[in-house]
Amino acid sequence: MACYIGLMSGTSIDAVDGVVLEFTQAGGCTRAFASHPFDPALRAELEALQSPGPDELARAALAANRLADAYADVVADLLRRAGLNPADVAAVGAHGQTVRHRPDLGYTIQLLNAPRLAERCGIAVVADLRSADIAAGGQGAPLVPAFHAQVFGHASERRGIVNIGGIANLTVLPATVAAGAAPPAVLGYDTGPGNTLLDAWCRRHTGAAFDRDGDWARQGQTGAALLAAWLEDPYFSLPAPKSTGRDHFNLEWLQAALHRAAPPPRPQDVQATLLELTASTIAQACRQAAVQRVFICGGGAHNGRLMGRLRQLLAPILVESTAALGIDPLAVEACAFAWLAARRHARLPGNLPSVTGARGERILGVLAEPPPGAQ
Ligand SMILES: Nc1ncnc2c1ncn2[C@@H]1O[C@H](COP(=O)(O)OP(=O)(O)OP(=O)(O)O)[C@@H](O)[C@H]1O
Numbered sequence: 176m177a178c179y180i181g182l183m184s185g186t187s188i189d190a191v192d193g194v195v196l197e198f199t200q201a202g203g204c205t206r207a208f209a210s211h212p213f214d215p216a217l218r219a220e221l222e223a224l225q226s227p228g229p230d231e232l233a234r235a236a237l238a239a240n241r242l243a244d245a246y247a248d249v250v251a252d253l254l255r256r257a258g259l260n261p262a263d264v265a266a267v268g269a270h271g272q273t274v275r276h277r278p279d280l281g282y283t284i285q286l287l288n289a290p291r292l293a294e295r296c297g298i299a300v301v302a303d304l305r306s307a308d309i310a311a312g313g314q315g316a317p318l319v320p321a322f323h324a325q326v327f328g329h330a331s332e333r334r335g336i337v338n339i340g341g342i343a344n345l346t347v348l349p350a351t352v353a354a355g356a357a358p359p360a361v362l363g364y365d366t367g368p369g370n371t372l373l374d375a376w377c378r379r380h381t382g383a384a385f386d387r388d389g390d391w392a393r394q395g396q397t398g399a400a401l402l403a404a405w406l407e408d409p410y411f412s413l414p415a416p417k418s419t420g421r422d423h424f425n426l427e428w429l430q431a432a433l434h435r436a437a438p439p440p441r442p443q444d445v446q447a448t449l450l451e452l453t454a455s456t457i458a459q460a461c462r463q464a465a466v467q468r469v470f471i472c473g474g475g476a477h478n479g480r481l482m483g484r485l486r487q488l489l490a491p492i493l494v495e496s497t498a499a500l501g502i503d504p505l506a507v508e509a510c511a512f513a514w515l516a517a518r519r520h521a522r523l524p525g526n527l528p529s530v531t532g533a534r535g536e537r538i539l540g541v542l543a544e545p546p547p548g549a550q
Pocket residue numbers: 183184185186187188189190338339340341342370373374384385386387388389472473474475477478479505508
């Protein structure tokens with residue numbers, strides 16, 4: 176038995192999600208899952224650090240310390256839930272918080288003080304999982320398609336796996352993929368906004384962190400002209416591979432077209448139109464990729480309104496959550512980082528050059544060792 180922990184905090188900056196993944200000869204299974212919402216002050220600082228600001232080096236270092244402490248609390252919770260000791264876990268794969276992502280300039284920054292996390296939890300930590308791919312000329316993203324190929328691939332069905340986090344991304348798994356293989360033809364790219372604009376607009380107008388189940392969007396009417404204006408963004412017609420982030424899709428982006436809308440739509444109409452934007456750009460990407468069946472993961476899988484629209488837009492293609500394949504949609508990303516830690520531990524590559532554009536396969540991640548005697 177080998178256990179690995181995966182920790183993920185994504186672009187929504189909503190929570191730290193963690194899993195314990197146990198690998199046996201028969202495959203892998205999830206032993207425990209935990210999700211700890213961010214402390215509001217840390218969330219606000221991580222949000223502020225997304226853009227250049229005063230004294231950002233020291234502030235980033237302090238935020239990386241606080242993030243390590245938040246991650247350590249999740250590890251302690253996971254160990255308790257799974258009934259494990261630190262010595263039972265081979266390594267923690269920890270994503271950290273992305274504050275800059277500039278593969279074009281050769282760097283990406285995921286804040287996390289990995290040695291502090293290793294010291295606090297007494298387990299080896301694999302962090303900075305994107306830089307080796309960027310050093311090899313890749314985008315450093317997305318990394319999860321390799322894991323999707325491993326666990327969700329099917330011999331006779333061309334599948335689409337859509338993660339609806341802050342940004343939405345599609346993994347295309349060709350039919351010839353046997354589960355367990357890492358085929359060259361897997362594709363993966365960001366389709367555009369997932370929840371980030373829905374969250375930002377909802378937070379501004381209702382104070383709630385997100386629109387639970389899409390209930391507020393349900394009260395509005397989709398604005399065809401506004402949707403068309405947003406869809407004019409060149410990102411949506413760029414060929415894959417492509418990636419994007421909150422630096423592009425944010426409130427300013429949303430408002431540029433909104434200011435031109437006449438008559439001005441009601442806030443709930445804007446929310447309904449944003450939901451349509453997310454659903455229609457995902458559906459269009461799935462159709463272009465000619466997938467036969469779609470599985471959704473990430474927080475968006477819990478938005479009933481969004482799932483309903485995806486089903487309508489993609490019919491007769493079946494749209495389900497990854498729960499149908501045995502993995503809780505909220506746990507998929509964290510599982511991917513546990514899997515990447517296992518790959519690093521075994522000195523096996525973790526990237527798919529067909530997805531990231533890297534020159535070749537690379538062993539991903541920088542290792543922080545625990546104190547002597549801890550493992
Ligand atoms: N019950 C729900 N109803 C509507 N939306 C939900 C619900 N639960 C979660 N969400 C949405 O999911 C988001 C969180 O998703 P998730 O944690 O997958 O994204 P993330 O942290 O941005 O991850 P990543 O960027 O790595 O994909 C929330 O911000 C919210 O918008």
